[in-house]
Each structure stands twice: as C-alpha cells, then as structure tokens.
Amino acid sequence: MLEKRYLLTPGPVPCPPEVLAVMARPIVHHRSPDFVPAYARVLESLPRVLQTTNDVALFTSSGTGAMESAVANLCSPGDRVVVVSAGNFGERWATLAKAFGLELVHLKYGWGETPSADDVRARLAEVGGARAVFLTQCETSTGVVSDVQAMAAAAREAGALSIVDAISSLAAVPLETDAWGVDVVVAGSQKALMVPPGLALASISPAALEAAKASTSPRFYYDWQRTLAAQAKEPPGAPFTPAHTLVLGLDVALRLIFETGLDVIFDRHRRLGRAARAGVKAMGLELFSPDEDRSAVVTAIRMPEGIDGQAIYRAMRDRGVTGAGGQGELRGKIVRIGHIGYVDVYEVVAALDALEASLADAGAPIERGVAASAALAAYRA
Ligand SMILES: *Cc1c(COP(=O)(O)O)cnc(C)c1O
Helix, strand or coil: CCCCCEECCCCCCCCCHHHHHHHCCCCCCCCCCCCHHHHHHHHHHHHHHHCCCCEEEEEECCHHHHHHHHHHHHCCCCCEEEEEECCHHHHHHHHHHHHCCCEEEEEECCCCCCCCHHHHHHHHHHHCCCCEEEEECEECCCCEECCHHHHHHHHHHCCCEEEEECCCCECCECCCCCCCCCCEEEEECCCCCCCCCCEEEEEECHHHHHHHHHCCCCCCCCCHHHHHHHHHCCCCCCCCCCCHHHHHHHHHHHHHHHHHCHHHHHHHHHHHHHHHHHHHHHCCCEECCCCCCCCCCEEEEECCCCCCHHHHHHHHHHCCEECEECCHHHCCCEEEEECCCCCCHHHHHHHHHHHHHHHHHCCCCCCCCCHHHHHHHHHHC
8 A cells, every 4th residue: 555654853864865765675695894984983973873983883783782882881780870761761871870780870860851960969978889870861752851961971070970861862953972971872773873773882981991901791792892892803893793784774874964064964854853742832832852943853732631641642643643542550651753874854744744643633722734834933933
C-alpha cells in the first residue's frame, strides 16, 4: 500500500536520502580499501562534531553500549559515583552503576525537573571522594535539556570525572566537550547524527583514559584501550567487525553536517522547538517539557484531563505520524514529538495537525485550526 509516513520520535529519526543510498550499495569488506578510507574519515571527523581533540571510540551497539563502556572503563567495583537523574535515561546510569557494583550516590530529581549545578556541587561536597559524575544532556523522556557545562564544572572542582549522555542531543544542541571540560561524551547514531540505529561512540579525555588503565571492572568488547589501539593503527581498524554499512552512512551524514554547519543545525533545532511549542500552546494545550529555547530536541505535551496519551499517540500513528508516548511514570500522561536531525518545520506541522485531530476526536477541548500557523510563524520569526 502506498502510504507516506512521518517519523517524529525521539529516535530513531529520518535519514537523509544520501545516507540511505550509500547504505544500499553492495556489501564490501571492512578491511579493504572499499571501506577503510570512509572509516578513517569518520574517526577523524567525529571529534569535530564533539568539539574535542580527544579520541572517539566507535562501537557497534545502540547508545546504551557506549554508556556501559563508560561505567566499565572508568570505575572499579566499590567506587563512589554520583548519578544525576531526572527521568528514564538518567536512571539508566544508576542501573548501570549498580550492575557494576559501584557505590551509587543518586541525585534523583522528579521526572520533568531540571537538575542544577548547585545541587550537584552540594552533593559532591557532602559525600566526598566521588570518582565520577554521570549526567544527561537531553533527558529524552521529558524533553529537558540541562546545563551540563555547569554540572561538569562542579564535578571537576570536586576532582571527579564528568560523563555526559548526549545520545539524543549531540549535533542538535551545542555541546563543547573540551571548552566545557567534559571527560566523556557518549552518543548514538540514530538521533541527530541521522543514521539508523547500531553505532555508538564515546569521546575520552586523557584523564578518562588514565582512569580506564586503573579500572578493574570486567569488560572485553567495550574495552576502550582495545578499541582505541585498533583505531590508532595505520590504516585504522576496529577490533571486531564493525557495522560498516552504518559507518558508510555516518560518513555521508557527517559530510552533510559539516557542509551545513553545526551552528546552522543548532539554529534549526532551536526554531523547530519554538515551532512545536508555539503550535502546542496555540491549541490551548499545556507543555510538559520546559518552554525554553535550549529544550530543542523533544517537545513533551501534557494530555488534558481524562485523555489517555497512549491512545492519542496511537491515533496519531494511524494518521501517518509516529511520535512517542510517555515512558515509565509518564506513560499515558504525555505525548512526545521529536524534532531531531533530518526534520523540517512542515513535518512538525504534520505532527501538530495529527495531534490536534486525534485530540479533537477524543473529545478534548482544544482550539482547532490555529496550531499550524502559530508553528510556522514561530519558526520563521
Ligand atoms: C535514545 C537514548 C538512549 C538510549 O539509546 P539506545 O540507542 O536505545 O541504547 C540513552 N540516552 C538518551 C538520552 C537517549 O535519548
């Protein structure tokens, strides 16, 4: 059946046709000249996206694999670590810390709250001796983008390493790894890097690499030193067969990102966020994610009294627009629209219209016929 579908989830996201096209070519060998130059380009250009001179380890896994690599390489069983969480993905750091037998100090906020550097500083001072602080830049379950620059500074003052989950935010909102002194940034291919799921990466500061040499946590596939040693060879290689089809896609995606310019991309995400929020408010709905420019990755919308967000999200999908419902305790209470990567304002308008029509069908008291023009006006302003 011929049916156009719009993908506005918080990942995976649509991929540019150039990216999809290169991945449709016949399979090559990963240690041959058909592949190695593209691999070398990707390893060389990833630090530019991360705004770092640190090495970037590339893994075949979803983003969570890179999160696990950070815990396994930086910490030994019994190490005290601080996890800052305000939603599903922050809590994943806590789950990982427990799985690796770390002493977890959990600075746990309610879902939807915005963590503060002052709280991080106070908690670090209170507990003392923390080895690492695990942070989330965009808490994708709530749409909150937090000030990881200030929180990383608090970690550094306390002599702790800082680790930032930027899986949904890298190449969507600014993240200056070196200027902000962030030791480790983890990300995945299927969000603003505009490639299908399956690649994860970690940028690793010299201090983090030193910590990795001392860590006694068990690891094999995700061992940073093994990965970086293979990547440092001439020509560069991966210790194990990489998902090289995806690497070829990432090579093209990175070229498109640099041709466009990171600042242009950040500005587009900012304006897409404004468009989504303006449309939501024009309908008379309440935002769940903050009404602020830096929350430019995911817009979360609170459902009106008596309306089930899961039913709305499914009704939107039936209209051709795939967004997302709420996770965990927010299931049924919110609907999320991702505007990440290869998304334009007309797709945001499509999502708003599907939301509007689905809510109207469900009997919600909303203002009809105004969201699209409000969104376009906010985008263009
Ligand atoms: C998507 C996402 C993850 C999980 O990534 P997977 O690729 O599903 O493992 C982790 N953290 C954040 C902030 C995310 O948005």
